[in-house]
Amino acid sequence: MHRDHTGLDQAPARHTYTPPSARALRIGLGGPVGSGKTATVAALCRALRTELSLAVVTNDIYTTEDAEFLLRNAVLPPERITAVETGCCPHTAIRDDISANLEAVEDLEASLGPLDLILVESGGDNLTATFSRGLVDHQIFVIDVSGGDKIPRKGGPGVSASDLLVVNKTDLAPLVGADLTVMARDARHQRGDLPTVFTSLAAPGGVAPVADWVRARLDAWRRR
Known part of the structure; x- marks a missing residue:
C-alpha cells in the first residue's frame, strides 16, 4: 500500500489514461538485492x-x-x-x-x-x-560482479530484455575473480544489440554513462 494513504476511504479514483506528451517519462530500475x-x-x-x-x-x-x-x-x-x-x-x-x-x-x-x-x-x-x-516506459536492470562472472550467462528477462543493463562494482572484479571480458561476451549473447554499461557507481563519474542514456531516452520522449 502506498504509504501516504491511511485508509481505503481516503484513496481517490486513479489510473485515468494520460497521454504520453502530458506526463513525465517513467524509468524503472530493477535488480537483485545489493546490486x-x-x-x-x-x-x-x-x-x-x-x-x-x-x-x-x-x-x-x-x-x-x-x-x-x-x-x-x-x-x-x-x-x-x-x-x-x-x-x-x-x-x-x-x-x-x-x-x-x-x-x-x-x-x-x-x-x-x-x-x-x-x-x-x-x-x-x-x-x-x-x-x-x-x-x-523503459527499464534499467542492475547487476554486480560480486556474484561472479556467471550472472549475465544465467540470463532471465531482467538481463536479456531490459532496455539498459548496468554491470556495477567493476572495481571488485579482481577481488572476487570475475572476468569482465567474459561478462561482456555473455551479456552480448543474451542481449544482442541492447546496450550494456560496465561501471563502478562508487567511483567519481561512475553514473555518467547511465545518466547519458537517460538523457537520450528523454530527448526521444520529448520528440514524440
Whole structure:
C-alpha cells in the first residue's frame, strides 16, 4: 500500500489514461538485492537534478528503507521522494498489480506539477523481475560482479530484455575473480544489440554513462 494513504476511504479514483506528451517519462530500475539499484537512483538524482524536474518512487516489502536512504543523503527534496510498501514479492507490485505504484506516480505529478522524469525503483528481486509497460516506459536492470562472472550467462528477462543493463562494482572484479571480458561476451549473447554499461557507481563519474542514456531516452520522449 502506498504509504501516504491511511485508509481505503481516503484513496481517490486513479489510473485515468494520460497521454504520453502530458506526463513525465517513467524509468524503472530493477535488480537483485545489493546490486546497487538505490545507489544508481541516488547517483542519477545528483547528476540530473539541476537540469531536470524529477521524482522517485521506491518499493520495499515491509519498510521504506530505500526512500529513507535517499532522504538521508538529500539527493532530492523530501516531497520528491515517496515509497510503496509492497507486502509481497517486489515483482508483484511492478509487474502484476501495479496500482499502488501508479497511485504514487500520479500523486507526485499532481502535487509537484509538470515533471520531466520519474524513477521507479523495485525492491531487490531475482533475475526474473521486470516492470509492466503500463507502469514504466523503459527499464534499467542492475547487476554486480560480486556474484561472479556467471550472472549475465544465467540470463532471465531482467538481463536479456531490459532496455539498459548496468554491470556495477567493476572495481571488485579482481577481488572476487570475475572476468569482465567474459561478462561482456555473455551479456552480448543474451542481449544482442541492447546496450550494456560496465561501471563502478562508487567511483567519481561512475553514473555518467547511465545518466547519458537517460538523457537520450528523454530527448526521444520529448520528440514524440
